[in-house]
Structure formats: C-alpha cells, structure tokens
Amino acid sequence: MKQRILIGTLFLLAYLIFLVARLPAELVVRFAPLPPMVSLEGVSGTLWQGQAARLRYASERFSNVQWDLNGWSLLTLSPQVALRFGERGGLNGHGTLTWRGGVQAHDLVLSAPAAWVLERLPQRPPFPLDVAGRLQLNVTEFTQGQPWCDRLYGVLDWVGAQANTPAGQLDLADPSAKLRCQQGKLVAELNQSSEQVSVSGKLELQAHRQYLFQGFLKPGPELPEQMRQGLPFLGQPDSQGRYPLRQQGRL
Numbered sequence: 001m002k003q004r005i006l007i008g009t010l011f012l013l014a015y016l017i018f019l020v021a022r023l024p025a026e027l028v029v030r031f032a033p034l035p036p037m038v039s040l041e042g043v044s045g046t047l048w049q050g051q052a053a054r055l056r057y058a059s060e061r062f063s064n065v066q067w068d069l070n071g072w073s074l075l076t077l078s079p080q081v082a083l084r085f086g087e088r089g090g091l092n093g094h095g096t097l098t099w100r101g102g103v104q105a106h107d108l109v110l111s112a113p114a115a116w117v118l119e120r121l122p123q124r125p126p127f128p129l130d131v132a133g134r135l136q137l138n139v140t141e142f143t144q145g146q147p148w149c150d151r152l153y154g155v156l157d158w159v160g161a162q163a164n165t166p167a168g169q170l171d172l173a174d175p176s177a178k179l180r181c182q183q184g185k186l187v188a189e190l191n192q193s194s195e196q197v198s199v200s201g202k203l204e205l206q207a208h209r210q211y212l213f214q215g216f217l218k219p220g221p222e223l224p225e226q227m228r229q230g231l232p233f234l235g236q237p238d239s240q241g242r243y244p245l246r247q248q249g250r251l
Contacts, residue, residue: 025050040065055085063087073098091116095139102144110137114158122251133160145184147207152181156188168224170196177203190215195222201245209251216242 026043029052034040042053052065065085073080078100086092095108114131118124139154156179161172175192186205192198201215218241219228234243 023047025052062091086111103142104144105139105142108137108139108142108154111135114161123249128166130164132162132164133158135159139179145181147184148186148205149181149184152179152186154179161192165227167226167230170194170224170227172197175199194220196220197223197227199245205251210248211251212248213245215245217245218242 023046025045025047028047029040029043037058039056040052040054041056043050045051048069048071050067053063055062055065062085064087066083068082070080070082078098080096080098082094082096084094091110091112093108093110095110096106097108098104098106112135114133114135117135118129118131136157136159137154138157139152141151141153143149143151145151156177158172158175161175163170163172171194172192173194175190177188177190180187180189182204184207188203190199190201190203192200197220198218199215201213203211203213205211216238217231217234219231231237231243234245237243
C-alpha cells in the first residue's frame with residue numbers, strides 16, 4: 001500500500017512539473033497583474049522561454065521581446081531572466097536581470113539612434129538641434145541602491161557623433177563616458193575630442209533627480225567661426241585655452 005502511494009505521489013509530482021514546465025506564456029500574461037501602463041502583444045512560448053511581438057510601456061513600444069527565465073533561480077528567491085529585444089538599426093538590447101531585494105544587471109547592452117534619445121530627454125537644448133550616430137550603453141555590472149545605485153561599471157559610447165546647430169555642423173568623433181557609482185550617485189566621466197572641439201567633465205545624478213555637470217570645453221582649429229564667436233559667453237578661458245562648463249537642474 002505504501003509503495004502504491006509513493007508511486008502515485010511521484011507520478012503526480014512529475015505531472016505537475018510537466019504542466020509548470022509547459023505553462024503557456026500567453027496564459028500567464030492574460031491573468032498576471034501587469035501595471036496599467038504595461039501591455040504585451042503577440043505572446044508565444046512558455047513562461048520559462050518565450051517571446052512577445054511587442055511590449056508597450058506608456059507611449060513607448062519595444063519589439064521582438066524574448067526572455068529566458070532561470071527556473072532554478074526561483075528556488076533561491078532571486079529570479080533571474082535573460083532578455084533580448086529590438087531590431088537592428090533601431091532600439092535594441094540584451095542582458096541578464098536579477099532581483100535580490102533590488103534590481104541587478106549583468107552584461108547589459110543597449111543601443112539606440114542618437115535622434116531617438118534626444119527626443120526623449122527631459123530637458124531639450126534652447127536652440128534647434130539635430131543629431132546623428134548611435135548611442136551604445138555597455139554595463140558590466142549594476143546593483144540598485146539609494147538613491148540610485150550600490151555598484152556600477154559601464155561605458156556609454158556615441159558612435160559616429162554629429163550635431164547640426166543653427167551655427168553650423170559639429171563632428172564630434174566618438175564621445176565616450178565612463179559610468180560608475182559614487183556614494184549612491186550615478187557618475188559619468190565624459191571625454192570627447194575632435195578637430196572642432198573637445199569636451200571633458202563629470203556628470204552626477206544625485207538624489208531627487210537632481211543633476212550637476214562640471215567640465216571644460218576647448219575649441220579646436222576647425223571649429224566653425226560662428227560658434228567660436230559665442231565662446232566668450234562661457235566665461236574666461238584658462239591657461240590651457242579651456243572654457244568652464246557648469247550646468248545643474250532637475251530631470
């Protein structure tokens with residue numbers, strides 16, 4: 001009798017594992033309490049390995065979303081999911097996210113056209129500006145903290161950077177910013193150099209979405225004359241011919 005009960009229990013357990021392993025992602029999404037601003041369309045696959053044709057968040061739309069949920073991570077109450085989304089030439093990205101009382105990210109790569117990013121900046125420049133090139137964010141490690149992070153190692157590159165302004169076109173070469181975490185603040189150390197202009201400085205994203213940028217701008221030999229005429233508005237240059245830059249506000 002005990003042997004029959006044991007066999008029946010093992011059979012039932014195996015059947016439940018089979019059902020969970022084959023749990024359709026569409027069924028989960030249909031009954032999951034998603035936030036009001038989030039919706040998934042064209043869902044297929046399973047809970048553990050699936051895809052969605054589109055993910056909508058507020059007014060934004062992300063295409064070709066794929067995920068691979070590590071089932072073993074649920075046993076440690078630290079869900080881990082590998083994500084991939086987007087299309088080549090548009091907004092795209094991939095990486096691994098883990099929840100351990102906060103969000104952690106590893107080997108995260110995000111790429112987007114510079115014009116797409118400019119349209120979504122909370123504060124636009126006070127003059128007409130068109131940009132070209134792509135922004136690519138590579139984050140080796142990120143751990144959420146207060147107010148923003150506990151750990152951050154990453155690089156933000158602007159490949160093929162160009163800016164068209166009323167005063168002329170700027171070829172910016174390939175600006176790069178090293179990202180790190182300093183006492184909970186997000187810090188980006190910017191370096192950019194071309195024959196037209198060089199900019200260096202540090203951007204801090206502080207508590208309450210306050211930001212501070214301090215740095216220097218040094219004109220190059222090929223800077224358009226109309227732009228050169230506006231340099232005195234930045235202040236007096238130092239002994240190296242650099243003009244001070246300082247901007248602060250709230251995102």
